[in-house]
Amino acid sequence: MGNEEALFFSRVLTELTLSFHIIYATIGVGIPLMIMIAQWVGIKKNDEHYILLARRWARGFVITVAVGVVTGTAIGLQLSLLWPNFMELAGNVIALPLFMETFAFFFEAIFLGIYLYTWDRFENQKKHLLLLIPVAIGASFSAVFITIVNAFMNAPQGFDLVNGELININPLLAMFNPAMPTKVAHVVVTAYMTSAFVLASIAAFRLLKGSNHVYHKKALFLTMKLGLIFSIAAAIIGDFSGKYLAEYQPEKLAAAEWHFETEENASLIMYGILDDGEVKYAIEIPYALSILAHGNPFEEVIGLDQFSEDEIPPLYIHYLFDIMVTIGMGLAFLSALYVFAKWRNWSFVQTKWFRWLIVAGGPLAMIAIEAGWWMAEVGRQPWVLRGIMRTEDAATSSGQVDIMLVLFAGLYLILGVGSVVVLRRMFKRNPVEQEIEDRRKEQGGGIK
Amino acid sequence: MTLTLEIIGISVLWMFLFGYVIVASIDFGAGFFNAYNTLTRREHILTNIIQRYLSPVWEVTNVFLVFFFVGVIGFFPKTAFYYGTTLLVPASIAIILLALRGSYYAFATYGTNGHKGYTFMYGITGLFIPASLSTVLTISEGGFISMVNGNPVLDYWALFTSPLTWSIVVLSIVAVLYISAVFLTWYANKAGDHSATELLRKYALIWALPTMVTAAGIIFELRGHNPEHYNRILDLWWVFGLSFLLFVGTVWLIWNRQKYGLAFGLLAGQFALAFFGYGISHYPFLLYPYLTIYDSFTNEAMAIALIVAFIAGLGLLLPSLYLLLRLFLFNKDYVSGKKDNHA
Ligand code: HDD
Ligand code: HEM
Ligand code: HEM
Numbered sequence: 204m205g206n207e208e209a210l211f212f213s214r215v216l217t218e219l220t221l222s223f224h225i226i227y228a229t230i231g232v233g234i235p236l237m238i239m240i241a242q243w244v245g246i247k248k249n250d251e252h253y254i255l256l257a258r259r260w261a262r263g264f265v266i267t268v269a270v271g272v273v274t275g276t277a278i279g280l281q282l283s284l285l286w287p288n289f290m291e292l293a294g295n296v297i298a299l300p301l302f303m304e305t306f307a308f309f310f311e312a313i314f315l316g317i318y319l320y321t322w323d324r325f326e327n328q329k330k331h332l333l334l335l336i337p338v339a340i341g342a343s344f345s346a347v348f349i350t351i352v353n354a355f356m357n358a359p360q361g362f363d364l365v366n367g368e369l370i371n372i373n374p375l376l377a378m379f380n381p382a383m384p385t386k387v388a389h390v391v392v393t394a395y396m397t398s399a400f401v402l403a404s405i406a407a408f409r410l411l412k413g414s415n416h417v418y419h420k421k422a423l424f425l426t427m428k429l430g431l432i433f434s435i436a437a438a439i440i441g442d443f444s445g446k447y448l449a450e451y452q453p454e455k456l457a458a459a460e461w462h463f464e465t466e467e468n469a470s471l472i473m474y475g476i477l478d479d480g481e482v483k484y485a486i487e488i489p490y491a492l493s494i495l496a497h498g499n500p501f502e503e504v505i506g507l508d509q510f511s512e513d514e515i516p517p518l519y520i521h522y523l524f525d526i527m528v529t530i531g532m533g534l535a536f537l538s539a540l541y542v543f544a545k546w547r548n549w550s551f552v553q554t555k556w557f558r559w560l561i562v563a564g565g566p567l568a569m570i571a572i573e574a575g576w577w578m579a580e581v582g583r584q585p586w587v588l589r590g591i592m593r594t595e596d597a598a599t600s601s602g603q604v605d606i607m608l609v610l611f612a613g614l615y616l617i618l619g620v621g622s623v624v625v626l627r628r629m630f631k632r633n634p635v636e637q638e639i640e641d642r643r644k645e646q647g648g649g650i651k
Numbered sequence: 652m653t654l655t656l657e658i659i660g661i662s663v664l665w666m667f668l669f670g671y672v673i674v675a676s677i678d679f680g681a682g683f684f685n686a687y688n689t690l691t692r693r694e695h696i697l698t699n700i701i702q703r704y705l706s707p708v709w710e711v712t713n714v715f716l717v718f719f720f721v722g723v724i725g726f727f728p729k730t731a732f733y734y735g736t737t738l739l740v741p742a743s744i745a746i747i748l749l750a751l752r753g754s755y756y757a758f759a760t761y762g763t764n765g766h767k768g769y770t771f772m773y774g775i776t777g778l779f780i781p782a783s784l785s786t787v788l789t790i791s792e793g794g795f796i797s798m799v800n801g802n803p804v805l806d807y808w809a810l811f812t813s814p815l816t817w818s819i820v821v822l823s824i825v826a827v828l829y830i831s832a833v834f835l836t837w838y839a840n841k842a843g844d845h846s847a848t849e850l851l852r853k854y855a856l857i858w859a860l861p862t863m864v865t866a867a868g869i870i871f872e873l874r875g876h877n878p879e880h881y882n883r884i885l886d887l888w889w890v891f892g893l894s895f896l897l898f899v900g901t902v903w904l905i906w907n908r909q910k911y912g913l914a915f916g917l918l919a920g921q922f923a924l925a926f927f928g929y930g931i932s933h934y935p936f937l938l939y940p941y942l943t944i945y946d947s948f949t950n951e952a953m954a955i956a957l958i959v960a961f962i963a964g965l966g967l968l969l970p971s972l973y974l975l976l977r978l979f980l981f982n983k984d985y986v987s988g989k990k991d992n993h994a
Pocket of ligand 2: 214217222286289350353573577580594
């Protein structure tokens with residue numbers, strides 16, 4: 204196998220592992236916060252339904268965490284196995300957040316074990332809730348630290364490269380690179396947002412499937428409110444991400460927006476297709492690109508004409524950008540409508556078609572996550588470390604990557620199917636109506 | 652050997668690897684015993700004990716491993732180039748097995764009420780994982796990697812036909828079973844489960860001698876394969892001698908059904924001495940003869956940053972680990988199954 208082949212298969216395997224891991228990782232980052240909020244509301248309102256909500260979410264969470272942990276272990280090792288040259292350089296400069304991430308994992312893993320096995324062990328529910336705080340912090344900080352590494356790949360700094368030698372290394376400067384604030388904030392907030400919509404999806408689905416229990420209604424209202432808050436935050440921070448790109452990675456922004464000529468008063472191109480270098484069927488919003496890039500409708504936005512042919516990322520990232528933004532706006536609108544209608548007591552939100560829209564929300568948010576990552580990562584090409592190391596120079600020289608790709612694809616298939624089957628079975632066997640009934644018997648009343 | 656940053660770095664990593672070896676061995680061995688007993692229709696004796704111990708801690712076990720391989724890249728980035736390129740196949744296989752095992756453990760424990768096929772897979776992977784991971788130790792002895800056009804290449808044929816490889820594989824499996832049996836004897840005894848204690852005690856005694864024999868066999872193999880390392884091991888004979896004395900102590904206690912907790916303590920000491928003796932005699936090489944801890948070391952700024960992060964992290968970690976152990980390992984009600992507070 205020549206090196207082009209090794210490169211090709213390493214790429215595919217990395218993309219596959221990361222795209223699979225991110226599904227579980229996103230849930231892993233967001234759900235602990237949701238559990239925490241539900242349990243807290245339950246304690247505050249003295250409402251057993253919310254507590255039960257927290258408990259059932261926690262049970263499902265165990266399954267997704269397990270897959271998150273094992274696929275994360277896979278990508279952690281694969282980075283060294285597939286991109287040894289990159290990791291050698293990265294190890295010298297950006298190892299600190301990677302190392303700190305393992306402490307976040309430790310912290311999360313330990314307290315998750317404790318939290319799961321101490322239900323009803325404390326007289327005071329609040330003590331049990333306290334145990335969840337380190338879980339939520341650990342999970343969010345895993346995302347923070349790994350995203351810092353990724354931010355470094357987009358905006359490397361904190362070292363000098365002189366004749367191939369790394370000197371003047373400053374690990375903290377490398378961590379606090381220009382890409383870091385927007386990237387970390389956007390990733391964490393979209394994880395919360397996605398988790399909220401995934402849980403809302405489930406509640407809506409149960410309501411559609413005949414259970415009219417108030418438990419699901421409470422769950423739906425709570426998660427839609429959270430979804431609204433986080434989707435607005437995601438859009439605002441997404442806007443800042445655009446401004447970051449305009450300043451530090453203009454080629455990525457230009458490729459995502461099909462902005463070919465450097466110009467002032469730049470308009471934003473939504474949708475459309477690219478036909479022989481011609482943009483067709485697109486919606487043009489005047490001045491909007493200048494606003495996204497600089498917050499000023501008249502400013503100049505750098506176009507692709509400023510870059511040499513071999514440094515322009517693939518132009519298909521435009522579609523990915525559209526998918527992400529459309530879904531983001533759509534979900535913000537959907538949740539706003541729901542919350543507003545609830546407040547005004549409008550009944551259309553209880554119709555079937557509206558609930559189906561909410562059911563679609565969870566999977567759509569996950570698609571937005573995937574599209575966003577693909578846009579960000581493909582938009583960095585041809586660089587693995589922007590301006591420093593090209594992806595093709597980073598790959599392994601090993602000849603067996605193709606077989607490993609097949610093996611891992613099989614593994615993810617098993618894990619994906621397995622986790623869905625187990626989750627379904629787990630909740631089917633123990634429907635909420637029955638659990639409420641059981642608990643009432645146990646406690647002699649209390650739950651309605 | 653003075654206390655340089657390199658030494659601190661490798662010691663920290665070696666310590667965590669040791670932690671992984673012990674906790675993972677308990678896990679792997681437990682899975683195997685459980686499967687074996689299911690096969691011989693005696694599962695009721697062990698399953699309870701094993702599940703009680705494993706459930707709250709399995710994720711923590713995994714993090715020990717992650718800590719090690721992330722830390723290696725941090726402290727010794729050049730290892731990414733040598734080991735990353737050559738370990739693709741063995742490491743990938745280990746990851747896949749670990750992934751299947753870890754996730755299916757969670758699936759079965761929390762999701763369903765167990766399935767026989769799964770129990771066997773869980774038992775078997777528990778032996779294959781240490782076997783595949785242990786080949787890294789073999790490769791580190793040198794002689795299996797050559798440089799072709801400036802890139803390291805692993806010679807699989809030499810690796811799989813070397814007696815050294817197979818003796819290390821056998822040791823890893825036998826040691827897993829021994830460590831696990833000794834620990835679980837103690838745990839079952841604490842739980843007051845008499846029949847499980849007796850069965851596990853028997854396993855501990857069965858696997859004690861093979862552990863010693865294979866360990867000695869490896870030292871013998873090294874004489875031919877890597878004389879330099881062999882001679883350094885002989886220089887440290889007293890470390891291995893002490894380790895052997897602790898081993899005798901463990902076996903004696905278990906034989907006489909006394910102080911199982913102390914027996915496990917001695918076992919931990921035995922393996923710690925052997926593990927560190929092996930590590931020190933390996934010094935300064937990470938990979939014979941290409942890579943030492945000195946020429947692969949990261950820059951000073953990063954090393955100091957990592958060590959500071961490590962100390963801070965440990966400050967967070969140790970109290971939490973203590974809490975975990977107190978709530979589950981040393982809690983009478985939990986261990987003996989009087990309380991079940993699972994979500
Ligand atoms: C639910 C998911 C989701 C939603 C609704 C949005 N995003 Fe996003 N976006 C992501 C999920 C995401 C992500 C997966 O988290 C990315 C990929 C890499 C990253 O840093 O975050 C991302 C990256 C990303 C980038 C590239 C950053 C970079 O490469 O450094 C920009 C410019 C935006 N987003 C902008 C937006 C805007 C203007 C949105 C308006 C609604 C938006 N995003 C909604
Ligand atoms: C988890 C969400 C992520 C997804 C879905 C993702 C996806 C991708 C994709 C699609 C590419 C390939 C681009 C191309 O070749 O055209 C890529 C490249 C890469 N990514 Fe990411 N990425 C993610 C996060 C990260 C993070 C956090 C890191 C670093 C710590 C990282 C490390 C890499 C490396 C080393 C490459 C180079 C290999 C290549 O270009 O194919 N990725 N990623
Ligand atoms: C930005 C994208 C990523 C996010 C948000 C993320 C987040 C997480 C989270 C929350 C977990 C814990 C599992 C859970 O609770 O579900 C996890 C596991 C893991 N992730 Fe990722 N991750 C990302 C990408 C990566 C990458 C690129 C690597 C490789 C360095 C990686 C390495 C790991 C490892 C090693 C684990 C397992 C830790 C353990 O054993 O507990 N992750 N990730």
